Amino acid sequence: xxxxxxxxxxxxxxxxxxxxxxxxxxxxxxxxxxxxxxxxxxxxxxxxxxxxxxxxxxxxxxxxxxxxxxxxxxxxxxxxxxxxxxxxxxxxxxxxxxxxxxxxxxxxxxxxxxxxxxxxxxxxxxxxxxxxxxxxxxxxxxxxxxxxxxxxxxxxxxxxxxxxxxxxxxxxxxxxxxxxxxxxxxxxxxxxxxxxxxxxxxxxxxxxxxxxxxxxxxxxxxxxxxxxxxxxxxxxxxxxxxxxxxxxxxxxxxxxxxxxxxxxxxxxxxxxxxxxxxxxxxxxxxxxxxxxxxxxxxxxxxxxxxxxxxxxxxxxxxxxxxxxxxx
Amino acid sequence: xxxxxxxxxxxxxxxxxxxxxxxxxxxxxxxxxxxxxxxxxxxxxxxxxxxxxxxxxxxxxxxxxxxxxxxxxxxxxxxxxxxxxxxxxxxxxxxxxxxxxxxxxxxxxxxxxxxxxxxxxxxxxxxxxxxxxxxxxxxxxxxxxxxxxxxxxxxxxxxxxxxxxxxxxxxxxxxxxxxxxxxxxxxxxxxxxxxxxxxxxxxxxxxxxxxxxxxxxxxxxxxxxxxxxxxxxxxxxxxxxxxxxxxxxxxxxxxxxxxxxxxxxxxxxxxxxxxxxxxxxxxxxxxxxxxxxxxxxxxxxxxxxxxxxxxxxx
Numbered sequence: 001x002x003x004x005x006x007x008x009x010x011x012x013x014x015x016x017x018x019x020x021x022x023x024x025x026x027x028x029x030x031x032x033x034x035x036x037x038x039x040x041x042x043x044x045x046x047x048x049x050x051x052x053x054x055x056x057x058x059x060x061x062x063x064x065x066x067x068x069x070x071x072x073x074x075x076x077x078x079x080x081x082x083x084x085x086x087x088x089x090x091x092x093x094x095x096x097x098x099x100x101x102x103x104x105x106x107x108x109x110x111x112x113x114x115x116x117x118x119x120x121x122x123x124x125x126x127x128x129x130x131x132x133x134x135x136x137x138x139x140x141x142x143x144x145x146x147x148x149x150x151x152x153x154x155x156x157x158x159x160x161x162x163x164x165x166x167x168x169x170x171x172x173x174x175x176x177x178x179x180x181x182x183x184x185x186x187x188x189x190x191x192x193x194x195x196x197x198x199x200x201x202x203x204x205x206x207x208x209x210x211x212x213x214x215x216x217x218x219x220x221x222x223x224x225x226x227x228x229x230x231x232x233x234x235x236x237x238x239x240x241x242x243x244x245x246x247x248x249x250x251x252x253x254x255x256x257x258x259x260x261x262x263x264x265x266x267x268x269x270x271x272x273x274x275x276x277x278x279x280x281x282x283x284x285x286x287x288x289x290x291x292x293x294x295x296x297x298x299x300x301x302x303x304x305x306x307x308x309x310x311x312x313x314x315x316x317x318x319x320x321x322x323x324x325x326x327x
Numbered sequence: 328x329x330x331x332x333x334x335x336x337x338x339x340x341x342x343x344x345x346x347x348x349x350x351x352x353x354x355x356x357x358x359x360x361x362x363x364x365x366x367x368x369x370x371x372x373x374x375x376x377x378x379x380x381x382x383x384x385x386x387x388x389x390x391x392x393x394x395x396x397x398x399x400x401x402x403x404x405x406x407x408x409x410x411x412x413x414x415x416x417x418x419x420x421x422x423x424x425x426x427x428x429x430x431x432x433x434x435x436x437x438x439x440x441x442x443x444x445x446x447x448x449x450x451x452x453x454x455x456x457x458x459x460x461x462x463x464x465x466x467x468x469x470x471x472x473x474x475x476x477x478x479x480x481x482x483x484x485x486x487x488x489x490x491x492x493x494x495x496x497x498x499x500x501x502x503x504x505x506x507x508x509x510x511x512x513x514x515x516x517x518x519x520x521x522x523x524x525x526x527x528x529x530x531x532x533x534x535x536x537x538x539x540x541x542x543x544x545x546x547x548x549x550x551x552x553x554x555x556x557x558x559x560x561x562x563x564x565x566x567x568x569x570x571x572x573x574x575x576x577x578x579x580x581x582x583x584x585x586x587x588x589x590x591x592x593x594x595x596x597x598x599x600x601x602x603x604x605x606x607x608x609x610x611x612x613x614x615x616x617x618x619x620x621x622x623x624x625x626x627x628x629x630x631x632x633x634x635x636x637x638x639x640x641x
Contacts, residue, residue, distance in 0.1 A: 168342045170614035172573040177607055180595060181353050253470045260472040265576060265592045280474060287482050296478065304471045311470035 043323070047242075051320035060309045067306070071128065074121045081105075081115035083122035083274045088113070098292050107298045110282055116295060119274040120302055126275040127256050128306075130186065134193050135251030139244045142198040146205025147232050151213060159206075166199050175258060179267040189269060193258050201247055205240060212236055242321030249314025253307035260303070276303050332623055339619045346611050351395050354604050355388070404608070405601040410594055416605040420587060427579070427586035431571045433506045438513025438567050443560070445514065446521020451548055453526065461518055468515035477577050480508050494582040505582045509574040513567040520563055524556035561628045565621035569614055 052058050074080060081087070087096050087109065095113030099105050107116035149159045178192035212218065212235075221231050256276055262268045263277030264284075271278060276299060283296030319325055359379065370378075379385055386394070398404070404416045411419060449461040468476070481504070485492045490500045528534065529552065537547045572588075579589035587606060594602035 164338060165342045165345055168339065168615045168618050169346055169611050170569045170572050172569075172576070173607055173610050173614065176591070176595070176603075177350065177353060180603060181356055253472075257472040260474045261573070261577070264474050265580075266596045280472075280478075284474075284478055287478065293482070296482075300475045300479070303475055304467075307470040307472065308466060311466055 041326075046323075046326040047317075047320050050325055051317055054316050054320075057313060057316040060313055064306075064309050064313065067309075068128070071121055071124050075118075081118045083118040084114065084272065086113045087115065098286075098295075100291070101294060108294055110295055111286065111292075116279075116298060119279060120299055123274040123276045123279050123299065124302060124306065126186070126269070126273060127259055127277070128252065130190055130193075130259065130275075131252040131255035132248070133190055134197055134255045135248035137194045138197045138201050138251055139247050141194075142201025142247065143205050143237070143240060143244065145198065146202035147209055147236060149202060150206040150209025151228065151232055151236070159202075163199060163203060166196060167203075171196055172261065175262060176265065176267065179262055184267065184270050186269060186273065189259065189262065192262075193255055197251070197254075201243075204243065208239065208243070209236055212239060242318050245321065246314045246318040249310050249317065252310040256303060256307055328626065331626060335619060335622055339615050343612060343615055346615075347396075347399070347608060348392065350604060350607055350611075351392060352388075354600060355391070357600055359384070404605040407602050408599050409597040410590075410599040410602050416602050419602065420590070420605060420609065423585055423587045423590050426584055427575055427588060430502075430506055430509060430578070430584065430586060431568075431575060434509035434513065434571050434574065435564075435567050437506065437510035438517055438570075441510070442514040442517025443521050443557075445518040447525065447548065447553065449518060449522040450525035450529070450552075451544075453529075458522075461522070465515045465519045468511055469519075473512065473574065474577060476511070477508050477581060480504060481581055492582075494584040501582070505578045505584060509571060509578050512570040512574060516563060516567070516570070517560070520560055521556060524559055525552050528552045528555050558628050559625075561621065561624045563621075564624060565614075565617040568617035572610055572613060 052061075087105075088094060089096050096105075096109050097113050098111055099109040099113075101108040101116075105115050105117065107120060110116055110119070145159070149155055174196050175192050178195055179188055182188040182191070218231060218235055221235060259268060259275060259277040260280055261277075263275070263281045268277045268281070269275050271282075279299035280296065280303065283293075283299055286292040286295055359375075376385075384391070402417060406412075407414050407416050407419055445461055445464075449458045452458050481492060484504060488500075488504075490504065491498065493501070494505060495501045525548075534547060534551060537551055575586060575588035576591055577588070578584065579586040580592040583589065587609070591603070591606045591610075594606060
């Protein structure tokens with residue numbers, strides 16, 4: 001008798017419990033979660049934490065953000081001069097040539113009387129614009145071709161052969177050839193650099209893709225009938241976010257380097273467009289006169305700060321984006 | 328090994344063939360005025376046509392290409408147009424080759440010696456002063472455009488060491504700075520890779536075993552780690568050659584060294600199409616040969632590389 005009663009009560013209790021409490025939503029509680037082994041790990045938060053814990057990187061990041069903002073709002077600030085206008089002396093009406101830096105011309109004037117301060121920032125804008133276009137192109141084309149190259153098996157051989165051919169030619173020679181046969185302009189420069197810059201990226205993505213391609217979860221995905229395009233975009237590309245960021249960051253120093261190189265050998269942008277390469281080249285012609293060396297030193301400092309910052313930022317970020325470095 | 332070498336050689340030849348053809352076709356895209364130099368304005372239409380026809384430029388494209396190859400095999404790359412009119416370009420280039428060769432070899436030797444030494448120093452002194460110093464050097468050299476530091480070296484170091492700013496064949500003192508400047512990039516990449524490979528090796532089991540046996544650190548570094556870390560480094564030899572090529576273009580014209588790099592800059596400035604074409608071909612052949620040698624070296628050094636393996640990629 002007693003046992004029967006007890007069992008009945010227990011069954012009642014369970015029924016009640018199941019209806020009321022079993023399916024209640026659980027509130028997220030970090031302490032509880034820790035105890036149960038749940039982790040609220042977020043990839044991006046960890047990446048950011050690791051990145052920002054590097055003090056040099058944090059400093060450079062702030063420096064570059066402010067420099068970028070400044071570069072783009074500089075022409076709209078009060079009292080700014082035009083980068084291409086030739087300034088004349090109000091008394092003699094002659095151009096103010098090779099004027100030393102002072103209150104009026106903060107970085108001095110160049111050999112035909114243009115304001116170097118305005119030219120440096122205008123040049124930075126031009127060079128950054130080219131770099132960003134090249135970087136985005138490199139990321140988009142490099143990743144598309146690289147992902148296909150690694151994922152689609154029959155494409156492997158032809159693309160590898162094409163890669164071997166292009167990779168065997170010195171890059172500077174491709175650059176020289178391309179810019180030599182086209183008229184000097186921004187488009188020429190961008191096309192010339194873009195023509196080969198994607199190839200290393202594609203190669204890298206291909207290797208990464210081949211490593212990830214045959215993992216179990218991809219096999220499962222394929223067995224369930226997921227189309228290739230979806231596997232590539234959903235299962236593979238998330239691995240590449242850090243690579244994309246690194247590519248764009250590193251394309252800035254390398255593109256500025258190419259631009260300076262091309263300008264130096266006489267295939268750069270037309271002299272009417274201020275760019276960092278043109279400024280270095282103009283400054284170079286005056287180095288024999290020590291009092292005019294400021295025309296080389298100012299652009300050189302700006303170039304060095306920008307290229308070193310982006311190089312370091314790109315590398316620190318790519319280390320931070322590696323989950324192995326997350327604690 | 329032999330099979331691999333032959334396959335790699337054929338690949339290089341194919342690349343060379345493709346490049347020569349592309350260069351030839353691209354050069355045909357240039358405006359025809361380029362073939363006359365300064366004489367363009369003095370001639371009328373009929374004279375120009377006659378000259379173009381005489382040069383074979385009115386033939387169908389494939390015949391032009393075949394003729395171009397025929398001449399190429401005889402070592403004839405055409406005549407200079409504006410740089411030294413009517414002089415065969417091979418003659419001009421021949422005078423320049425020794426300078427480029429000496430400076431190029433010197434700079435490759437310096438890059439190898441100093442770069443590897445620096446890499447070992449950095450790895451042995453991991454996170455110490457030399458490591459940080461070396462890393463800073465590598466970052467600066469790899470990030471800042473080469474022209475900038477080349478210019479500053481020429482500007483300030485020539486003054487500091489009291490040597491003339493320009494190259495002078497009779498003054499050996501003036502050879503030093505250009506050779507060193509040319510090797511800066513190579514030093515940076517060797518130091519970086521050497522350090523990375525040595526640090527990778529440091530954590531391997533055989534190193535732990537050697538430590539456990541009580542070998543001293545120096546011996547482990549030189550006898551064990553260095554040897555293993557050196558193998559993958561062989562593949563960067565061609566990269567150094569490529570570095571030296573672009574370095575030589577800057578350095579030779581900065582210091583007015585009468586080499587091929589300076590000649591290329593000059594030819595571009597004077598719009599001398601045949602000379603540019605010849606130099607582009609020579610430089611790309613050097614690059615291809617360099618990469619070929621690098622791959623063969625790599626295969627010789629490292630018995631672990633499976634040459635029969637599929638994949639085809641380097």
